[in-house]
Amino acid sequence: xxxxxxxxxxxxxxxxxxxxxxxxxxxxxxxxxxxxxxxxxxxxxxxxxxxxxxxxxxxxxxxxxxxxxxxxxxxxxxxxxxxxxxxxxxxxxxxxxxxxxxxxxxxxxxxxx
Numbered sequence: 001x002x003x004x005x006x007x008x009x010x011x012x013x014x015x016x017x018x019x020x021x022x023x024x025x026x027x028x029x030x031x032x033x034x035x036x037x038x039x040x041x042x043x044x045x046x047x048x049x050x051x052x053x054x055x056x057x058x059x060x061x062x063x064x065x066x067x068x069x070x071x072x073x074x075x076x077x078x079x080x081x082x083x084x085x086x087x088x089x090x091x092x093x094x095x096x097x098x099x100x101x102x103x104x105x106x107x108x109x110x111x112x113x
Contacts (some may be wrong), residue, residue: 004059005091012088014065023091032099053076
């Protein structure tokens with residue numbers, strides 16, 4: 001399983017489409033362990049690009065702060081699960097909380113189109 005988390009300044013970026021980088025975390029959900037972590041620069045912001053870009057990198061789950069309905073829908077069409085409303089924190093902390101079942105989220109959805 002591969003988790004993508006948008007970050008800026010080392011912590012979760014609250015606006016999915018405008019992050020500086022993504023942290024890609026390969027995880028073992030059965031052992032609840034992070035196996036590998038890679039940080040990559042985001043492509044230039046273009047509406048609708050990120051879900052396809054993430055799919056090309058074998059992402060199966062996105063943990064986000066705010067994410068627009070279009071991006072969420074495109075992720076769903078590509079079989080990428082989206083968890084929105086995550087708090088600002090380091091990617092490894094968010095991923096581990098997800099694996100442990102302790103990731104607190106809100107229903108925040110970005111209204112940007």
